[in-house]
Amino acid sequence: MPDALLITEGDDEPPARGELLLHADLHNxxxxxxxxxxxxxxxASMRAAGLDVAAVTDHAYGPCEPAKTIDDEGWRRLGKLADAADEPGAFVALRGFEWSSTALGHMNVWGGDRWVEPLQTGGASTAIPAFYxxxxxxxxxxxxxxxxxxxxxxxxxxYDPRLARRLVALEMFNRDEDYLFEGVDGGEFSPLVACLDAGWxxxxxxxTDEHREGWGFHEGLGRTGLWAPSRTRDGVRAAMLGRRMFATRERGLRADARLNGTAMGRHVRYQGRIVEIELDFAAPEEWLGHPLRLQVLQRGEPVPxxxxxxxFRVSGGTLRLRTPLAEGDWTVLRVTDPARPADPRAGDLPGYRSAGHAVAYLSPFFTSPRG
Structure with a gap:
């Protein structure tokens, strides 16, 4: 694989773009x-831990798992507690639920007044379309x-085109696990490839997908950075609708990127194969000078x-580089730490074992060839 050509690297602050970086945990x-x-x-625990945004998304299994599921009374209580904890401008508290099918998968739902469980949306063959x-x-x-x-x-x-705008997220880190490789060792495609190639x-x-007490305080678990217009529920919704987010397992990380001047999470049209990437990356002081690797991912099988x-070394500023980019539908930037071991499932997959431990995934650029 080619190395990207460095243009500039420095400690200059990125230009102000009218967005706040909010540190969020969207699944608890x-x-x-x-x-x-x-x-x-x-x-209260997540606010004390320094998070700006916290969601409680209790399971909706329904009567098949009566001891593990929210019910109508719990749903109403959760709404009142979220409203009491929410403080616009200071802390965002969200009510949600996790639609939970042991066969088909679990999906978070945020921001509404309704909830539903799988048995209400059909059997195994019809549950997903009925839920949609x-x-x-x-x-x-x-x-x-x-x-x-x-x-x-x-x-x-x-895929359901009616939900193209409002189905906004794919978990790349859940607890301490990297879901890029989920199922790959058993012959499946990476969920990232499968999801994006399906059209989402x-x-x-x-x-964190936290089930314990001490929410927000446990180290090394997933969290989301949201680039939002305000520290409010409306601001969080706007950030999620705009796919202005990144996944990490590190506290205090800042990550954003542009491709030919267009922000991550958005559609980019580009001419020619050489593009310019701008990475804004910063981390707490103990990271300064630490060597990391930026990877440019596109469609592949079974992994990107x-x-x-x-x-590059962490400087707290911006990195600008030029790189060839193939024609395709999406491009994802992945930041890794080669000094820490790669996920064991990386195996001999080209480019992954040597890259080491995943530090962050930035939301995709949705790309198309000329015309």
């Missing part, structure tokens, strides 16, 4: 389903959770192809 559980501790405690029918009737946002863990893979990432245009998220990469 409490005693309202199968977690430990109460939802009010969860919101339910989603299409409202204005909630939704995302794919720990993708590929359940064998049905959301009906093989069944999702942002990439990291979550690493089409270019560049080693």
């Amino acid at each position: 559980h409490t005693r309202l389903s199968d977690g430990i501790g109460w939802a009010g405690e969860a919101f 029918e339910w989603l299409a009737a409202g204005d909630e946002l939704a995302g794919f959770n720990h993708p590929g863990r359940e064998p049905g893979r959301f009906g093989l990432f069944r 245009r999702v942002g990439l998220a990291g979550v 192809e690493v089409v270019a990469e560049h080693d």
Whole structure:
């Protein structure tokens, strides 16, 4: 794979673009389903841990798992607790639920007044289209959770154009796991490839999927960076709708990128094969000078192809480089730490074992060839 050609690297601050970086955890559980501790405690704990945005998304299994599921009373209680914890301008508390099918997969739903469980949306063969029918009737946002863990893979990432705008997220980090490789060692495609090739245009998220107390304080678990116009529920919704997000497992990370001047999470038309990438990357002081690697990923089988990469040191500023880009529908930037071991499932997949431990996934650029 070719190295990207460095243009400039420095500690200059990125230009102000009218967005705030909000540190978020969008997937958590409490005693309202199968977690430990109460939802009010969860919101308070995540705020104390320094998060700007916290969602409680208790499981909706329904009567097939009565001890693990939210119910109508719990749903109403969660709404009141989220409203009490929400403080516009200071802290965003979200109510959601996790539609939970042990066969087809789990999906988070945020921002609505309704909830539903799989048995209400049909049997194994009809549950996904029926759930999508339910989603299409409202204005909630939704995302794919720990993708590929359940064998049905959301009906093989069944696509529904009615939800193209509001199905906003794919979890790349869940707890301490990197879902790029989920199922690859068993002959499946990477969930990232399967999801994007199915037509979904999702942002990439990291979550703790916390079932314990101490929400927000456990180290090394997934979290999401959101580039939002405000620290409010409306601002968070705008960031998610715009796919202005990145996934990481590190505290205090800042990551954003542009391709030919267009922000990550958006559609880019480009002419020719050479593009310019601008990476804004910063981390806490102890990271300064640490060597990392930027990888440029495009469609491949069973995992994305690493089409270019560049080693850099954390400076707290911007990195500008030129790189060849193949024709295709999407491009993802991945930041890794070669000094830490790669996921064991990376095996001999070209470009992955040597890249080491994944630090961040930035939301895709949705690309098209000339014309």
